[in-house]
Every structure is written in C-alpha cells, then in structure tokens.
Amino acid sequence: MVKKYLRITHLWLGLASGLIVFILGVSGCLYVFEEELRPIAYADHYRVEGAKKEPLPVSDLLKTAEIALGKESPVSSIVIYNSNERSYMFRSFPDKPVAHKLWYWEGIEDRQDAFVNPYTGEVLKIKNSEFEFFRVVMWLHWSLLLKTEIGQPIVGIATVIFVLSLITGLVLWWPKNKSAAKQRFWFRWKTGTKWKRKNYDLHNILGYYMMVFALIISLTGLVWAFDWFENSVSWVANGGRTIESVQETITSDTANFSSNIPTDLVFEQVKKLYPNAVRYLISIPEDSLSAQTVHVKFSSRFDDTTIYFDRYTGEQLKTIGWNNKSNGEKMTFLNYDIHVGSILGFPGKVLAFFASLVAAGLPVTGFLIWWGRRKKERGYKKRKNTSKKTLNEKNKENPYAQNSRSKFGANGEGNNVKA
Template identity: 25%
Template sequence: MKIFFRNIHLYLSLVSGLIIAVVCFTGGVLVFEKELEQAWHPERYQVAPASTPRLPLAQLTEAVRAYKPQATITGLKVYADPARTVEFSLAGAPGGPGGEQKGEDRKEGRPEGADRASEGRGGERGGENSKAEKGEGRGGKEAGKGGKGGGGEGGRGPTVFVNPYTAAVTGELNYRETFFFTMMALHRGMVGGPVGKLVVGVSTVMFLFIIGTGIVLWWPASRKVVKQRLQVKWSGGWKRLNHDLHIVLGFYSALLLFVFAFTGLAWSFEWFNKGIYAVTNSPMERPEPPVSALPAGTAAVLPATPEATPSTDDAVVAAPSAPALSADAVLVQARKIAPAAVYYALQLPKDATGSIRVATLRPNAVYENATDEVYLDQYSGSVLKSQTYEQRNLGQRVRGMFKPVHTGSIFGWPSKIVSLIVCLLGVTFPITGTIMWLNRLKKAKKKQRKLATAA
C-alpha cells in the first residue's frame, strides 16, 4: 500500500513541484507585505502629530483635487491614530490600469475605494477570482457595479495620502505598479491569465494530496522509528541530511501547509466559494444597499439597467433642495456611532439616490477586515441600515476568515513569523524531494548493474 501512496506522492510532486515552490516563495514574501510597504514608504502612512487640531476633510479633499484634478474621489479612510495620514481612494480612467484593478477588487469582494496596502495582501489581493469574497465588504454585484451606495466612475485608481494637519499630499500608491502586486500575480498565477490561475489552482489541489500522502509515508511502522522521524540527524551524510530535511521538517510543517493550500483554493475556484456558503447554509449574494430619500424637487436620472450609464439624451438632473452631507458631517456621525473605532472608511455615493457606507474597525476585532458597517442617508445623515461583524451570516464570517488564516495574520506577528518559516520550508520540499528521487534512481541502477554482472 505504501508503494501506491509513494507513487502518488512522487508523480504529483514532479508535475506540480515547480509551481508549488513559486507559490510558497511568493506567499512568504507577501506575509509581511503591509509591514514592508509601510517601512519602505513611511512618509505615506505616518506624520508627526501636531498640537493644532486636524484640518477639516473638506480642506483635505480640495488638496487632493488640486493634486489630481481629473480624478474622482470614491472614498476616504480616517484613522483614530493621530500619527496616521488620511487616505483618499480615487477612481481610474476607463480601460486603464485602474479599470483592471477595479475588476480585481470585484473578484475579491472588496469595497471599491478600500486601500489594498493598508489591508495587507490581496489580495491580495489580494486578493483577486470571480466573486471570491462576496461575503466581505460590499461584495458581489455591488462591488462590481459601484452599487447604489458608492464607487465612482471608471475603475479603481490610486490611493492618495494626505497630512491631516497641513493638507500636504505625502504620497501616492498605485498598487499595480508595486513589487507586491508582481508577487501577488505570480502567487495566484495571474501572469498567465485564466490559464495561469487554473494551473495554480490545480497545483494547489495536487499539493493537498501530496501532503496527505506524505503523512501516510511518514507514519512509522514501529515506535523505535518515531524518534528518527522527529529529529534531523545533522551529523549524518548529505544524503541522510537531505532525507531528514524532507521527512522531518515536512511532518512539522504539514498541517500549516495544508491549511494554507486549502484556504488558497478560495482564490482559484468559484465552486469552492459556493461550497463554503452551501455548507454553512448561508446566502452568497448580499442584498442591495439602501437608497437615500431624494429631497423635494429633485429628479434623479437612473439607468434602466445596472450595467447602463446615463446618456446625453437623458433629462437634466434637477438640483436637490437640500445639499448632501459633507464628509466632515459624515465623520462626526460615524464617531458618534463608533467612538472607539480604529479607523473610519467612508465610501461615497455615486448618484443622487446612493447612500454613504461607513465601515469601522473595533480595537478588539477578530481580524483586520472584520468591520462593522452602517449606511447613512446622504442628505439627512439618518441611519438607513447597520450591520455588525457578528450579524454577518455564517458563510460571510467563515469566508472572511480565509484571508487572515491564509496570510498568517490571524494572530499578529507570532503567526506571521511561523507562516514565513513554513512558506520557506515549502520552497525546499520540491528540491529535497527531487534529490531523494534521483538518489533512488541512481541506487536502483547500481543494483541492476550488480545483478547483471552477477548473472
């Protein structure tokens, strides 16, 4: 029976070993993406707190508009930390890099305007498969279309960082132009388009079988062998050392590698995500966001279909009798609702009926994107709808845990360090395994030559 499992382990490893090594290496690089990004560009994220109060968001908005006159501001993020900059999310030009990025945000189920760098990997990225994270952020159709409540025209553009005390623009982040986007694209096979993503997904499935068969092959036949399977014999020859590095370290890292591979399937296969919601008996689609009550005398031009946009033949939209709330007023309202939040992410409406979405993160949140959300009427500021993280359905909460588990950020720095070590070990296993296979082939050939000579 072990010969059967050894053959499965060997041939699957030979087919997918190179892909697995690349995925493990890039995954290790992405573990500390957030920390490295902020260390390389501290001016974007950190400022010296001033004794004077922060400037109004309206003044910061004007500074961003002066810096990017043609861009549309889709959202902003204000941190409670006085040493953090204010982050403005901009819409990109249709068909340009921003448009592509918007597609990636949609695939991750991330709210448009969310800053990928401040949330870590994507996506990576994160993130980054069709409808993969409908349970997170705005999700699904809404994130793709801008929804009733936000977005902006023309795709996702850069994030602009502004000093809240001086209104000076301190930096700009175009995620698609960064080193980490390249690593994420390699990690998920996006460099090869849909075929590349499929190859990575299939290789990940193979990796699960490789780990399973590896545990079967590791399992000692007697108690005397257990000690040998749990300790690396550093004093042995290079063949024995290579053997132990593969067998012993493979056993210690098997569980985490299995977890990383299993959660990684969520970014490769839509059926896997549907399975999460099916198993948890939860709806995958999120309801449309609420709409704002149009003031008297306002006539809104709305497209006939969600995909359509108003044409030049549409009637002119009448000016509302009451102005929409300013970002400062929304922030005041958000602070009343969640006074102890780590940050306040405001997603602005894209039309006259849209609502303002405010996402807040509690200091004791389960993970970085375990946010509470509230929708406000853009004219009156009244709460139209609210949902805490605990009120998300089970499928959304389970799916939301995949990213922090996959990236190793679930327990902060300790789990990230362990994840980095395990990922680096994952790079070595295809190499040590191949060496073991070549040594066996060489040994078998020598044995055949001896038998031939004896005959």
C-alpha cells in the same frame, strides 16, 4: 506494494505542482506581513510627524487630493488610520478598468493613490498602486501574474495537487514501529551527517509539523480559486442548507439633494461610535442614489463593521456587523484572516509565514531526494553493465574458461552430462 505505488504517486504529484507551489509559498511569505512592512518600506509618504493639533477637516483634504489627482482620476475612497502618525490615503479607481489580456503587465489599471499630510494638507506622494511591490506580489500569489480567468484555475489545480501530496506524504512518513518513530519526529544530526540525510529530514520532519497549517492555508486558498468550493464551505457552515445572500440596496434620499457630501459629519459620527478602531475606509458615492459607506476595521476581525449613511444628510441608514451574517457568510468573511494567520494576531502571521516557507521548500527538498535516488539508480545500473562488459571481455580472452562454464555449469560441477 501499496507504499511503492504511493511513493510513485507522491513523486508525480510533487513534480506536477512543485514549481507553482514554490512560487505560491515564497509570495505568501512576502505578503503575509504587508500591513506591517508597508509603513516601514514607504515611510516617506505613509508616516507623518506626530502632531498634537487636530487634523484638518476631511472635506478640505479631499479637495486637495482631487486637485492633485486631476479630473481623470476621481477619488473613490479614503483610508484613514486611527493614528496621529499616519497620512491619509485618497484612492482613485478607474471608471472603466482595463481588462488584463494575458499577463498582469499588459493590462495595468490607472489606480492613482494620493497620500496627504492630515495636519498641513501637503500632498506627500502620488503613485500608481498597480506598480507597488506588494500589489505585484499579491497578483503573483493570486494568479501567477496572469489574467484571473487563466491564472486562478492553474493556481487552484496546483493547490489541489499539493493537498493530495501532503496526504500521501503523511502516509509515507508514518513510522512502522517505535524504533522508526524516533527518527521521524526530530533531527538527530551528528557532525558527520551527510547533506542528503539532512535534506531528507528537512523534507519529512518539517513537512510533518507544518502539515496541518499548510492544509489550512491551501483549503482557504481554494475558496477563492473555485466557486464550487466556496459554495461547499458555505453549505457546510450553514448546516447543510443553501442560504442565498440577498444584497439589499441601500439608497440616499434625493429629496435632500445637495452637491456637497457630508464627509466630515459622517467621519465624526464614526469616530465617536468606534473610537478604538484601527482604521476607517470611507467610500465616495458613485451616483446620486448611492449611500456613503464606511468600513470600520478593528484589530479583531469579529468586530469589523460596515455603516451606511445618507450621502446628503449624513443620517445613519444601516449597520452590518458580525451578528448580521449567516454562518456561511461568516466563514467567507474570515477566510482571508485564516489564510494569512491574522485571525490569531501577530503570532498567527508568524505561523503562516513559516508554514508558507516550509511549503515552498517541500518541492525543493523533494526534488533533491528524487534526483539523488535517480543518480544512485543510474550509477548502480552503470556499474552492473560495466561488470557484465568486463566479464564478457574476459571470456573472449579465455575461450576455454567460457567453454568450461558452459559444459560444467557456473559452479564447475557439470550439467549432469553422462560420461
């Protein structure tokens, strides 16, 4: 009886969230390898011919990018990969972002990116990154291409429902005995195995093996969907304590005011300090007090570092690394890497890819199971109604048989009527 109600609950949970889970799973599969696929898909402006000579000064390349982008699109950050085969990317964010009205396409921001060859100074391409394929996929995954305030709660609720369906699915999957368990852990298909059986096994067996990973992906996704969930994760990580994150304001000394930003000096310092980094993201100060920030990205997330410099002198003001964060901040910091599997390197991304693929397939295979059973039940009822109709027609044709059945009973043994 319990399993009957669990099966009904599992069915309606799947029907309620199936379409959204499918979209999230497919978009997750596409986005998990975006760092590896972008240089391949956009090789014409992401890659440059490997050069033995030293790259041009960052300040000179910055001026080139500023001219190419124009005054309406001031450079806000520079992305430099620690490779002699990658171009420099100069990113421009609008001062006043356009608010998304409802759909993603109704509020496109003018986010221009300039890709510059660091050895020749040639501008390889200027493009609006809002139209870039992987960014659109990211927004589809983030909020279904809806305004964040609308799409994020929908994604979050669908994810909660999906988590519940995984749990109910595990209870329904659990074998009663050893004999039943033999068919639950692996495919036992033969030449004549029907597609319905194969679909059933795909839903149950793949769902079982990927359940833990699907749960991890789902729960890390909920960190972005709901503030209360993020706060709860931080609270648990901090040992049941609420530690407020204090954002220290780090400023430059205006006594050394200069119109020139020592970007070259800053970049040289960072390269000497962290020669094995994967990439450097250099921010351009927004105003006269802002410090120049450099985010240093490593292959291991635990080594990522943020350094603040005085925008006038290039003096190092503060360094924030892994050890400077509370446990709650560490969990939030690692959330993206856990979500996409990159915390385990490339194998982790492969695992996240297949977990997302299986998650996308569960609503499909589950729907086919439900639809097949529904058709079977309808066919049974139809055959039952047809047989009743045929019997009634026969009784009409032979009223004596009908009277005999009523008088002598269904088995012709009489109804205990006295003679």
